[in-house]
Amino acid sequence: MVDSSELKIRKTALNGVHRAMGAKMVNFGGWDMPVEYPATGGLVAEHKAVRGGVGIFDVSHMGDIRIYNERSSGAGLAAVQHITMNDASHLAIGQAQYSAMLYPAGTFVDDVIVHRLGEDDFLLVINAGTREKDVNWVLENTKAFDCTVENLSDSYTQLAIQGPRAIDVAQKLARPNLSALKNYWFTHGEVCGLQNVLIARTGYTGEDGFEIYVPSDVKTSEDVWAKVMDAGREFGIVPCGLGARNTLRLEARMSLYGHEISENINVWEAGLARFCKIEKGDFVGSDALKKEKAEGLKRTLVGIEMIDRGIARDGYGCSNEAGEPIGVVTSGSPSPTLGKNIGLAFVPPAMAGLGATIYVDIRGQKCKSRVVPTPFYKREKTAGPNLEK
C-alpha cells in the first residue's frame, strides 16, 4: 500500500529552525516534526524544563477549523453543538473547552478544543494526523446548517509555551495582562509587535502555559520563535519536541488520538464522560452512547505503574494472574517526573480497581504492574479556578 504521507511530507514554517538546531526529526502524521533536540539536552531535559521552568513547542501541524454565521443567527453554535460532544452553549466569548467529534457509533473522529470567538463564531483546534479527515467530516456534517466552515489550518503558526514560568516569558512579549487570563480562556492582543494575535491559556502538558497563533509565513514565524527563545533565556527555556510532548501528556493522562481515543473506542471507554454532555440534546454519536451506557461498560482505561522491571508500550497485551488475556496497553513510557514506568491500558471494569494487579506481556515475559490513580502527575494550581469543564 502506498502511504501518501511518505510521498509528500509536510513541513511547518519553522522546519528550518528545527533543523538548524540539530533536532532529531520524525514523520508524525505526515509531518516532518522535531522529536527532540539533543543539542539542548534531549527529551528528558525538555520534559523537566516544562515541569520546572518553561519550554516551547512548535505545534503548527495542528489544524484549525472556524465555524460561524455572519449574522449571528445561531446556526454556527447549532452546528458546533451537533458535531461536538461538550456543551458549547455554556462557553462565554473568549472561553474554550475540551471536546470531541464523534462518529454515529459514539467513537472518536478526533478530540478538539472549541474556542468561542464570538456570539456565533467558533474555532476548533484539531490534531495533525487527522486534519484532512476532520475537515471533510466537519463539512459533511454541517451541511444542514446555515453556517460557514473555513479550514484555517495553514494560516497559523501555533506555538505552545508551557511550564510554570511560561507566564513570565509570554508576558514579556504580550501586551494583554496574561495573569487575568484564566485556564482555558483566550484573548486577542499584541504579541511580539503583531496585532490581534490569539493567545490561549491552554496546552497539552498538564502544566500552566499558553498557545499563541501567529501568521504562518516563515519570516513572522521565525521572528516570533526567536523572540520567545530570547525572552525565555533568563528562565532557562528549551525547545521541546514531540517526545517530551508525549511523556508530559501521558503523565497528565491526556488522550492521544490512535491510542486512548480512536474510531474504535467510545467516550465511556476512554473515560471522557465529564466532557460529554448527553443532556444538551442530540448530537452525532449521542444515540449510540445512550445505548452503550445502558448496556454497561465492557472495558475501561486505567493507569498502571510497573512493579517488575520493564516498560509497557503501546500495543502490549495485558493478562490476569491466570495468564488469560484481559486487555491492551494504549500508551506507556518511563515517567521522567516520577522516575517510574507508567502506562494506560484498557481492561475489564472488574479488573480496574485501584491496586489491582495487571500483568503486561513484555516480549514474552509477564511483567507485574498495578492499577494506580490518574493523572499520574497533577500540578499545584496557581492560576485561578480551572474552568475548562
Added chain:
Amino acid sequence: MTYPAGYRYTKDHEWIEAKGDLGTIGLTDYAQSKLGDLVFVELPKVGDAVEAGKPLGTVESVKAASDIYAPVSGEVLEVNGSLKDAPEKINSDPHGAGWLIKVRLKNLAELKALMDGPAYEAYLALPEQEGSH
C-alpha cells in the same frame, strides 16, 4: 566518532569485534545517536544461543523499544551486567564500555557477510539511510 576498522558491522547498526572464535558485540555510535538516551537494556543470559540476524535483546529509550540483532550465531559467554543500572554507557561509549555481550562464534564465515569500518561509513553516507531506521 570513528568506526574502528577492525570491527565488523551490520546494516542494523550492530558491531562485532572478533578475536579467533570469540566475539564482542555492541551497538554503533550511529545506532545510539538515532535511539537517543537509553534507559533500559534487556540482554540474553550466559549460555543462551544467539542466531545471526535474529533479535538478541532490546534497548529502550524513553520514546521506544528497539530490537538488537545478532551479527553472528553463537553461544553467549558473558553479558555486560553494568548496563542494567547504567544503560547510558551505550550512549557515552558505544564502541567500548557500552559493549553488550561476548559470544563464542559458531561459524566464522558469517563475519565475511558483514561490513568493515570504511564500508560501514560508506553505508551510513547513503542518502536512503536517513529515515530508514
